[in-house]
Amino acid sequence: MTLTTPVRDTTSQSPAQRHHTPLRRRLTPLAFVGPAVVVLVIMLAYPVGNAIWTSFNYEVATAPGEGEFAGLGNFRNIFGDSDFVGASIRSSLWVLGNLVLQIVLGLVIASVLNQRLRARAVIRSVVIIPWVVPTVVVAIMWRFLLDPSSGPLNDILISTGVVSDPPLWLADTTLAFPMLTLISVWKWTPFVAVILLAGLQSVPDEVREAALIDGASTFQRFRYVIMPHIHTSIAMSSVLTIAYSINNFAGIWLFTRGGPAGSTETLTTLAYRYAFQAFDFGRASAVAVILFAFVFLVSCVYFYLVEGRRR
Amino acid sequence: MNAHTSHPRLRRAGLYALIVVILAMVIVPFGWMVLSSFKTPAEIRGLTDSWLPEGLYLGNYQGLQDTSFVTYFVNSIVIAVGTTALSIIIAVLAGYGLARFNFVGNRMLLIAIVTMQMFPAVLLAVPLYKMLSAAQLLDTRGGLVVVYITFALPFCIWMLRNYFLTVPVEVEEAALIDGCNRLTALWRVLLPPTMPAVAAAAAFCVIQVWEEFLYANTFIDSDELRPLSVGLNSLIGQYSTDWGRLMASGVLMVIPVVLIFAFLQRYLTQLAGGSVKG
Secondary structure, three states: OOOOEEOOHHHHHOHHHOOOOHHHHHHHHHHHHHHHHHHHHHHHHHHHHHHHHHHOEEOEOOOOOOOEEOOOHHHHHHHOOHHHHHHHHHHHHHHHHHHHHHHHHHHHHHHHHOOOOOOHHHHHHHHHHHHHOOHHHHHHHHHHHOOOOOOHHHHHHHHOOOOOOOOOHHHOOOOHHHHHHHHHHHHHHHHHHHHHHHHHOOOOHHHHHHHHHOOOOHHHHHHHHHHHHHHHHHHHHHHHHHHHHHHOOHHHHOOOOOOOOOOOOOHHHHHHHHHHOOOEHHHHHHHHHHHHHHHHHHHHHHHHHHHHHHO | OOOOOOOHHHHHHHHHHHHHHHHHHHHHHHHHHHHHHOOOHHHHOOOOOOOOOOOOOOHHHHHHHHOOHHHHHHHHHHHHHHHHHHHHHHHHHHHHHHHHEEOOOHHHHHHHHHHHOOOOHHHHHHHHHHHHHHOOOOOOHHHHHHHHHHHHHHHHHHHHHHHHHHOOHHHHHHHHHOOOOHHHHHHHHHHHHHHHHHHHHHHHHHHHHHHOOHHHHHHOOOHHHOOHHHHHHHHHHHOOOOHHHHHHHHHHHHHHHHHHHHHHHHHHHHHHHOOOOO
């Protein structure tokens, strides 16, 4: 009984259960959870440990003498690498841009969807579409729309006389990064809006109306009536946005592969390049471990918030 | 703008203007993709004056037969079915176990499950590559299924466990008293009312498989084994100027996701907030 106790003790007192030996009863739960645990340990826990170990070793898949212990050698190497420094800065900007824009726009969209509207369900379904469409399709679509020569955006800009030189958009070293950020915001904001909408719907109508009758301003109502109900939703969606955006690989690789001239390289694409183009597994793992440490910290905040809300 | 000074009608107009803008942000790009998939090459290059296609040109869709598109599509379906079937079986058992027994580390396990959703995929790419290579599963669809199960599982377990918690224990006790063992009770009594959650979790698995690119791109080498996410990307390389055909491939890839999503509508908040809910 130390390992498990049934949720309801009546179960264990039922006649059908009486013949169970304590050992068998102890093993029953394990039989249910076991397969999942086995899969997750082999395919998740072990690889995580392996990746961390690899980051402390010189391991180049194409070169001999692999597996030599490196200590912090890989980390020293990457910190001295200007590619890494640039990618770190870009990753930070990427996360920050995604976070701020998605939360602000998500709040706007959620507030709109929370109004009494005709066809609200239809509007909501349409708004969600970018989130469910696979990134590769989003990439094909936007690469066409933004194509410098045959894309419709430049067609419109040129025919209306807004620009004379067609911008290169994703092929331009200054424009590519902000464009990718905007496309990422476009794809992921619906997700944030749905979480925030759930938060908004938890604000009781009476409270909202009472504030209105009392003459509270729009800002006051938002700050003192709505905010207390949705601040956990905002915190949750922020944490998820940070974790998802810093790990976002396809959202960059499928558009620019980190280019042009490295102008959209983030830590995720850099780690991938180290691993599967240079086959320097040690160095790639060092970058990935740094990413992991960051996401781990974010997860800690997440659980602090989940627990905080429970109390 | 204070609530008591603003005109309700003006507010309403502003609200609808905002809705139009939001909807346009979604509909215009997608609409353009769909329209372009029915345009002739000349129309796409803007050689005609009209923004709309002249007629329903199906050449782009027919042209996909010359590419590996159908192969990619079949591969995605095979991988999706494999991943979904195995994930659901494992997740039903685990979700039930977590909902009905108190483990010493029960709470920790749940925390771990949610954390796993946040793991950097690129961290696991190297060790998984080595493991698949050692197991001779590199460049196989089976290898991809094994990897995808890992990533679909946490969410499926979480969702099913939450659903099992809402099914009264009494229902199951009755079955146990009648002489069923726990597995039969789970299968015959508990699973039928849980079918919506199972279906939603399954749909989630399919959407994940449809979306995933990093691992598919890394672990699959042969063109004839590529799923859609990687395959479409390679089509961009091969047909970089043939936008009509690329738009057609995009439209076809989206259709299954949109169908599944239409069905998922009811579980939307759970899906988005799945990791948020306690």
